[in-house]
C-alpha cells in the first residue's frame with residue numbers, strides 16, 4: 265500500500281462569512297482528496313478580528329514563521345465593522361502577501377452557468393488577470409507632511425523594479441502561451457507617469473522570448489472602456505498592482521458578480537507558501553445566517569489544488585460547481601434560495617457522482 | 619444699438635480628425651451666437667504635429683503666453699502616428715492644463731438618443747466625473763535609476779496637497795448640490811496608499827459644509843464594479859487624476875461610445891483660460907475621409923458656452939444634438955451613414971429651427 269501524497273494547508277477562516285465558507289471548502293477538498301488519492305493536513309489558525317480583540321493583533325507575532333513551512337494557505341476573509349481596514353489588512357493579509365513574496369495575484373474570471381453578465385449579448389467570458397502583487401503603486405514608501413495644517417501634503421511613491429516587472433511579465437507570458445497566446449498589458453505610458461514607459465519596455469522585452477504570444481499594450485483608461493465594449497478581445501491581462509486591482513474587480517463584475525470570484529497569491533518559485541482567497545470580503549451583514557455563497561472560496565480552493573499539483577482534483581471541483589449552478593441550485597446573492605449548506609451538499613454530491 | 623458680448627476663443631484644431639470636427643463646432647457656435655446675441659472672436663492656432671514637423675515643437679515657445687489673454691481654448695485632438703505621445707502631449711496638452719491651473723477635468727456622460735448602452739436594461743445614464751487635473755498620481759516627480767541595468771527601478775511620486783484636494787472637493791460638492799445631492803468619492807484608503815486616507819479626510823471635511831450633499835466614499839476597485847452593476851446609484855463622482863482618468867473612460871463606454879464624450883479642463887477662479895476638448899483622439903485611421911463624428915467636439919463646445927456664461931446657447935446646442943440623434947442621423951461610428959458635414963448641417967438646421 266502506497267503512502268498518500270499529503271499537503272499541509274494552513275486554514276485562516278478569519279472574519280464574518282469566512283467562518284462559513286472555509287469549512288464548506290475543506291469538506292469539498294477532503295472529498296476530492298479521497299477520490300484523487302491525496303490527503304490534506306489542515307492546520308486551523310484562529311486568527312482574525314476575534315483574535316485581535318483578545319490579543320491586540322490579527323495574528324501572533326510569529327504568525328509568518330508559523331505559516332512558513334506549510335504548502336499553502338487557504339484564507340476566508342478579514343474585516344470587521346469595529347476595526348479599521350488598516351488593522352485587519354496590515355495585520356494579516358498584506359504581511360502574508362509580502363513576506364512570502366507572493367508576487368503574483370492571479371484572478372481568473374468566467375461567467376458561471378446561470379449567472380447573467382450585465383453586458384448585453386454576453387453569455388461567456390474567460391479572462392485571467394495577472395496582477396503584480398508586491399510592488400508598484402502599493403509600495404510602503406510615502407507619508408504625510410505638516411499633518412492638519414493648510415500646507416499639508418501626502419506622498420505615495422510607486423516603485424517598479426526590473427526584477428519585479430520581469431517576473432510578473434514572465435508568469436503572464438507563460439500563462440498566455442498555455443492559453444490563446446493573446447496577452448494584454450495595461451499601461452499608462454502616454455502621460456506623465458514615469459514608471460509606465462519602464463513597465464512597457466520590460467514587459468515587451470520579456471514577451472519577445474515567447475514565440476506565439478502576441479502582446480498588446482493598452483492604456484488603462486482605454487482598456488477599462490474596451491473591456492466593457494469588446495470583452496471578448498481579451499484573454500490574459502497583465503497589470504501593475506493598482507491597475508490589476510481595479511481591472512480585476514471590473515472584470516469580475518462583467519461576469520455577473522464579484523461575490524463568486526477567486527484569487528491566488530502565488531510565490532511561483534515555491535520558496536514560500538502561496539495563499540488562496542475569494543475576492544469578496546467578510547460580509548458582516550449576512551454573516552451567521554448560513555446564506556453565504558461558498559463559490560468564491562471553493563473556486564479559490566480549486567486554484568490551490570492546481571497549485572499543489574493536483575490539476576485533476578482542481579478541474580473536478582470546477583466541474584462540480586458548474587454542474588450545481590447549471591442545475592439551478594443558487595444562493596440568495598444570485599437570486600436563489602439555497603443556503604451555504606445546501607449548495608455545499610450539492611457540490612459534494614456532484615463530486616461523489618463524477 | 620448695443621454692442622454684442624464678445625468672447626475671444628483660441629482654436630487649436632490640432633491633428634487628424636481635429637481638423638474636421640473643430641470647424642464643425644465653430645460653425646455651430648457661430649449660429650448659436652447669432653441667435654443668443656453674442657459673438658465669438660476665433661483665433662486660429664495652427665499648432666500640433668504639422669507645426670512640430672516644421673518647427674520641432676508642438677506650439678511656439680511663447681504658446682502659453684499667446685493663449686493667456688483669451689477667454690477659452692477649444693481643442694480638437696493631438697496625436698500623430700509618427701510622433702511619440704510624449705512629444706504631442708507634453709508639448710501642448712499637458713502644459714496648457716498645468717500652466718493655466720486647469721485643476722478641474724469635468725467629464726459629463728449621458729446616453730444620447732439612439733445610442734445603446736452596452737449594459738443590459740440600461741437606457742439612460744447621467745453621471746458627471748469631476749477629476750482632479752493637475753496633481754495626484756500624475757506629478758512630474760519621478761524617474762528611472764540604473765537605466766538598462768538589472769538593478770534598474772522606476773519611481774513615480776503621487777503628490778496630494780490640501781489645497782489641491784480641497785478645491786476639487788469643493789467644486790464637486792457644489793456641482794452635487796446643484797444636481798441630486800449625491801456625491802461619490804473614489805478612494806483606495808483600505809490598502810497601503812498613503813495619500814488616500816488624506817484624500818478621504820479632506821474630501822469629507824469639505825463636504826460637511828454643504829447641506830444636502832450626501833457623500834459616499836467607495837474604494838476605486840469596488841466602484842469600477844458597482845458602476846457596471848448599479849450605474850444608476852451614481853450622479854457626481856469626484857476622483858483623483860488617475861482614478862478619474864480610468865473611471866471617466868469606463869463611464870463613457872457604459873454610455874455607449876467613448877467617441878462622443880466631451881471634457882472641460884477648467885480653472886474655476888478664471889485667472890486663466892479654460893480648455894474644452896473631446897475625449898477621443900486624432901483617429902488617424904479615419905482622418906481626411908469626412909466621416910468623423912463631431913458630437914464630442916460639439917458637446918465640448920457646449921461646455922465651453924456654459925463656462926463663458928451662455929447657458930441658454932449651451933443648452934440649445936445639446937438640444938440640437940439630441941434632436942438630430944433622435945431623428946436617426948448618425949455617423950459611421952454609431953452605425954449610420956451620415957458624414958461629418960451631413961451631421962453638422964443637421965445640427966445647424968436644428969439650431970435654426972429652435
Ligand SMILES: CC(C)[C@H](C(=O)O)[C@@H](O)C(=O)O
Pocket residue numbers: 454455456485707863
Ligand atoms: C492623454 C493623456 C495624458 C490623458 C490623461 O491621462 O490625462 C488622457 O487620457 C485624458 O484623459 O485626457
Ligand SMILES: CC(C)[C@H](C(=O)O)[C@@H](O)C(=O)O
Pocket residue numbers: 353509808809810839
Ligand atoms: C484589501 C485590499 C488591500 C486589497 C488590495 O487592494 O490589494 C483588495 O482590494 C484586493 O484586491 O485584494
